[in-house]
């Protein structure tokens with residue numbers, strides 16, 4: 513991160529807004545309060561599940577005249593100048609930002625964005641989904657898929673990471689997040705996919721991790737963080 517200031521706002525569930533010097537980015541908006549500022553907007557959607565994607569985002573063209581949509585290609589919309597569809601392991605270069613996609617262990621893609629001297633990783637549903645009711649084989653397959661996806665990202669320098677911490681996984685809610693922090697070592701970590709369960713995030717920030725990643729606790733909707 514080259515001395516830039518970044519504002520991060522938790523919207524709701526997996527929805528975040530990230531404002532850099534020249535851009536306002538929105539990730540996986542599904543509901544909640546959001547106000548688009550007067551600067552170029554980039555809207556990212558990692559996949560079409562209804563808790564990550566809401567068609568209302570297309571109405572935002574009424575509020576902003578400089579808006580670009582970067583959507584996973586499982587979302588059924590025709591691509592046009594404003595809408596770009598991406599599958600896993602693709603890259604898009606714009607004049608002053610770039611987007612690289614990785615896979616998911618559920619649906620769609622995860623995003624690595626380089627913008628204004630910072631690198632952001634947004635996981636979407638890329639996670640070590642450890643469901644109690646899954647068979648041993650399913651659990652082993654998930655572990656392999658998740659770890660091989662992380663191997664593709666390993667070595668990338670990441671300033672801000674957004675990654676699931678999902679209370680529905682019970683005792684295993686922290687498995688993926690801890691593995692991600694220990695192996696990818698982002699400078700900052702913001703949790704996703706927890707709905708209104710702020711207590712689980714409080715618990716997660718106190719888990720010992722192998723490095724100095726700053727894990728941000730979320731206390732409310734529209735919680736704002738200033739990152740330097």
Ligand SMILES: [Zn+2]
Pocket residue numbers: 561563564636637705
């Ligand atoms: Zn999800």
